[in-house]
Amino acid sequence: MSNTTRRHSLPLFRSEIIKLKRSPVWYLLALCTLLTATGVFMGHLLDAHNVVKLNIDPWERYFDATLAIFNLFIVVPYTVLLVSALIFIEQRANAWKYLYTLPYRGGQFYITKWLTMVFLYLCSIAILMCGVVLSAYLLNTFRPEYEFNYYQPDVRYLLSEMRHFFLASLGLISWQYWLSLRFKNILVPLGIGVFGFVLGIIMSVTGQKLALYLPYSLPMIVRDFDMFRNEYIQESAIPGLSNVEMHSLVIALFFLLLGYWQEQRRQVS
Numbered sequence: 001m002s003n004t005t006r007r008h009s010l011p012l013f014r015s016e017i018i019k020l021k022r023s024p025v026w027y028l029l030a031l032c033t034l035l036t037a038t039g040v041f042m043g044h045l046l047d048a049h050n051v052v053k054l055n056i057d058p059w060e061r062y063f064d065a066t067l068a069i070f071n072l073f074i075v076v077p078y079t080v081l082l083v084s085a086l087i088f089i090e091q092r093a094n095a096w097k098y099l100y101t102l103p104y105r106g107g108q109f110y111i112t113k114w115l116t117m118v119f120l121y122l123c124s125i126a127i128l129m130c131g132v133v134l135s136a137y138l139l140n141t142f143r144p145e146y147e148f149n150y151y152q153p154d155v156r157y158l159l160s161e162m163r164h165f166f167l168a169s170l171g172l173i174s175w176q177y178w179l180s181l182r183f184k185n186i187l188v189p190l191g192i193g194v195f196g197f198v199l200g201i202i203m204s205v206t207g208q209k210l211a212l213y214l215p216y217s218l219p220m221i222v223r224d225f226d227m228f229r230n231e232y233i234q235e236s237a238i239p240g241l242s243n244v245e246m247h248s249l250v251i252a253l254f255f256l257l258l259g260y261w262q263e264q265r266r267q268v269s
Contacts, residue, residue, distance in 0.1 A: 012112040025085045029124045032078045037131040040066045041139055048143045057151045059136070063158050066132045068225035075219045076200060079121070079169055080193030083176040086117055088186050110263040114256060117173050125162045161223060168222035168244055171251030172215040178255040204228040218248045
């Protein structure tokens with residue numbers, strides 16, 4: 001086995017993080033968190049008369065409202081934009097052919113960038129969780145009748161819900177990533193992503209079985225917040241995972257392996 005095939009991928013991951021220093025990815029991540037937390041905060045601030053329930057733990061309702069907004073309006077377009085932004089870094093600099101001159105296999109580049117996308121997605125989830133808790137305490141200073149200070153936030157519940165979103169988004173990340181590398185112009189896969197987002201909402205709202213196989217629908221229907229009721233959603237053979245999450249994992253693995261195989265065989269001139 002040659003040195004090229006044995007080289008460890010950790011330096012590639014570090015280089016991916018360094019390349020993000022002057023990219024818009026961090027602004028995108030902050031915008032995702034800000035839009036979600038601000039939407040819930042303003043809704044509770046302006047409609048306190050109808051929302052406040054005295055002597056009832058407000059945290060779960062606040063978390064559910066946050067997750068519902070994230071579920072419907074944020075998670076899919078954010079994921080599509082995140083993947084597009086990372087691909088655009090290489091396309092803008094026309095750097096793909098230079099990457100392949102480095103002593104690494106093409107598949108290593110593919111896996112490393114995918115791991116970077118997953119890492120940034122996890123970062124956005126962590127920041128969102130912190131932002132939601134902080135916004136609730138801030139809300140309590142303006143509307144003490146919510147009584148957030150009298151109860152402890154159930155962070156384990158929030159973590160559990162975010163785990164479902166994460167698993168349901170892996171299929172979309174892998175699909176959108178594979179799709180983005182098929183075009184030299186980032187606008188084409190971005191346009192497909194926007195169309196997929198709209199189609200995903202339609203499939204989710206109407207409770208179509210197709211939603212279980214559409215990567216853009218899976219993050220929307222993985223949890224029920226009284227928005228999408230799909231009779232085809234059920235528990236899988238693996239305890240704790242629904243068939244939505246299993247479909248996402250299968251899609252993620254398929255396009256990850258397909259992309260890896262294609263990059264290993266790719267000839268760059």
